[in-house]
Amino acid sequence: MIAQQRILSLGSLALQPNQSANAAFQISWTILRVVAGVVMIHNGLDKLANIESFAQAYVAYLGLPFPITLSYMAAFTELIGAPLVALGLLTRPAALGLLFTMLVAMYHHVKVAGLSIPYLELSALYAATFLFFVVNGGGWFSVDAVLANLLNRLRTSQTAGKRASLEDVFQRDKAGSAL
Numbered sequence: 001m002i003a004q005q006r007i008l009s010l011g012s013l014a015l016q017p018n019q020s021a022n023a024a025f026q027i028s029w030t031i032l033r034v035v036a037g038v039v040m041i042h043n044g045l046d047k048l049a050n051i052e053s054f055a056q057a058y059v060a061y062l063g064l065p066f067p068i069t070l071s072y073m074a075a076f077t078e079l080i081g082a083p084l085v086a087l088g089l090l091t092r093p094a095a096l097g098l099l100f101t102m103l104v105a106m107y108h109h110v111k112v113a114g115l116s117i118p119y120l121e122l123s124a125l126y127a128a129t130f131l132f133f134v135v136n137g138g139g140w141f142s143v144d145a146v147l148a149n150l151l152n153r154l155r156t157s158q159t160a161g162k163r164a165s166l167e168d169v170f171q172r173d174k175a176g177s178a179l
Contacts, residue, residue, distance in 0.1 A: 008155040015137070015148040029139040030088075036129045037086025040098065044078030047071060058108055074101050085133060088142020095133035102127035 047054045051071050059067035059074075077097040084094035105123040113119040138144040 005155065005158065008151050008158075011147075011151050015144040015151065026140040029136075030141040032129065033088055033091070033133060033138060033142070034086045036126070036133075037082045037084070040078055040082035040085070040126065044075045044082065047075035047078070051075065058105075062104070062108055062111065074104070077101050085130070085138075088138030088144050091133050091138035091142060091144050095130040099127055099130040099134055102130060 051068060054075075055067035055071040059070045064070055078101060081094035081097045084090050085098065102123050106120060106127060109116070109119040109123060
């Protein structure tokens with residue numbers, strides 16, 4: 001029972017977004033999440049369109065091992081993680097994967113062109129956006145927030161049920177000792 005409570009608490013904590021009572025902020029947070037997730041999907045599709053070319057031009061160029069495997073990992077991180085971010089489902093882990101792909105992209109751009117802003121700007125903006133979601137979660141209007149609320153209710157109802165059963169035991173013990 002205690003282990004189940006801990007799992008529910010950790011699950012709720014991982015899914016619960018940082019809170020701001022400002023509705024306009026939450027709406028803009030949602031718009032940013034949906035737009036960033038939706039526009040990121042094409043990057044994964046582009047990689048899969050010619051995985052060998054991407055692996056040679058980007059991954060092998062960086063000297064990373066297993067360029068084809070890492071290219072598929074990057075593509076599927078973008079194809080799976082981006083829609084998850086857009087929905088606000090498992091936002092933090094999805095955004096973390098996307099953040100790592102953007103950091104590798106930034107490293108590639110620096111290696112190719114130095115600290116040239118035109119090469120870095122898009123991957124840097126994506127990286128900053130996904131870092132925001134790693135830190136803050138999906139916001140009020142996300143599947144994560146709905147799941148966190150359900151987990152909180154489940155935990156609260158379990159705690160209330162446990163409290164009620166302890167009160168019953170106390171009352172029975174009290175009645176038994178009165179005899």
